[in-house]
Amino acid sequence: MNMEFEFIARLVLAGILGALIGFERERRYKEAGLRTHFLVSVGSALIMIISKYAFGDILHQNNIGLDPSRIAAQVVSGVGFLGAGTILVQRQSVRGLTTAAGLWATSAVGLAIGAGMYLVGILGALLILLGLEVLKLIFKSVLPTKTYKLSVQTYSNEMTPAIVDILSANNLTVSEYQVKLRQTDNGTLYIIDFQLNPIKAIKENQITKDLQALHDIETIKFK
Known part of the structure; x- marks a missing residue:
């Protein structure tokens, strides 16, 4: 019974660490946020617990040989497919790589906690948060500023x-x-190309919706 309480504590701790990492992603409006990272971490810890402890009742039987790392090893490849779903290729750019790597690293945190390696798991989660948040602030002055391009077409000047x-x-x-300026059958078409510097995470859907509320807007295109 005491061991079961320890398993529960491992799952809870894995969930907390995963949620902390996911909160940072959620705050930046990334594809995988708090709930996804929470589930990945808890699921990884649960799989590690099953892999390490679930087959003790049959180990004493003859001709039974088990590799306790075999099930847990599948988490690495399984989360790889999940991370691939967060990677988007849009407008000749790749988005979501950091979030995919974060999911993969979060699964490792869950595995560590599930195996009872509390200090390693907690330190791993802190280092992940350091890489996601602090390193960007430290090197912000030397990193190139990300820009967006927006093209709007309208018949009004x-x-x-x-x-x-x-x-x-x-x-x-x-x-x-x-x-x-482009002359069309409907009159003069104004093509306005903007170069944008975001202050924080850009919400393309919201911006498009706001621009569509304006009169005389023909097309809206992010590049």
Whole structure:
């Protein structure tokens, strides 16, 4: 019975550590957040407990040989497929690699806690949080600033200030923009290309929705 309480404590601790890592991802509006990391960590710990302790009742039987690491080893490849689902290829760029790596590392934390390696698991979780949050702040001054490009087409030459206001409201700074003119059957089409610097995580769906509320907007395209 005491051992079962210890197993429960391991699952709870794994869940807490996974949730801490997931909270950092959730705060940055990433594809896999608090719940996903919580489940990965708890699931990994549970699999490790099963792999290490679940077959003790048959080990004494003749002709029975077990590898206690065999089940736990499948977590590494299994979480790899899960992480692949968070990787998106959009507009000639790859997004989600950090989140995928975080899921993979979180599964390792769960395995460590499930095996009873509390100090290693806690230190691993702290190092993961360090890599996700602190290192970016330390090297922020030398890392290149991530930029986004937005192209908006409209038949009104008075839409630029309204578009800039919406972008600013969504924590985007317009570093520069260029206006091109194209003559069409419906009149003069204004193609406005913006270069944007995000203050925090960009929400493309919300920005698109806000821009669509403006009159005379023909197309909205993030590049």
